[in-house]
Amino acid sequence: MPIFVDTNVFVYARDVSAGEKHLRARHWVNELWRARAGRVSMQVLHEYYVTVTRKLSPGLPPPEARRDVRDLMLWRPVPLEGPLAEAAWSIEDRYRLSFWDALVVAAARRAGCERLLSEDLQGGQDFEGTIVINPFLHGPDDLDLS
DSSP states (O other), X not given: OOEEEOHHHHHHHHOGGGTHHHHHHHHHHHHHHHXXXXXXXXXXXXXXXXXXXXXXXXXXXXXXXXXXXXXXXXXOOBOOOHHHHHHHHHHHXXXXXXXXXXXXXXXXXXXXXXXEEOSSSOTTOEETTEEEEOTTTSOGGGSOOO
C-alpha cells in the first residue's frame, strides 16, 4: 500500500532537535523505505530542500540535502503539472484548504495513495479515499505496509 509523505515528516526526520517527533518521523521514513511504500511529489521535495537548508537551525549543508532529494526521487515523485493544479483547485474549494495543502492532497491521490502522512492536515480526514494519518499519533505498525 503506497503512503504519501508530506514535507513535515521528512523535515522532522532530519531535525534532531525535534525530540520525540524526530524519532517517530525517522521510524516512519525507515519503515517506508523498507517496505518500498513511500510516495512524494516534486512540491514536497522542493519544500524539503528549502526548509532543511534555509529554515532549520542548524540547517543541512546543500550537498547533503541534495543527496536526500536524489534518494527520494526513487519514491516516484508526482510532477507539478497542469492537471495536478486543476485537481488541487477543486480540493481547495471543496475542503477549504490552502492551495499548498490541496496540492499535497491532489498529489497523494494522483499517486494512488489511500494514506497521507501529515501533521499539517487533520488526522482522520478523508479526501475522497485518501485518509490523513498524523505520523506523531500513529506508527507504521498501525498500518499494513506490506
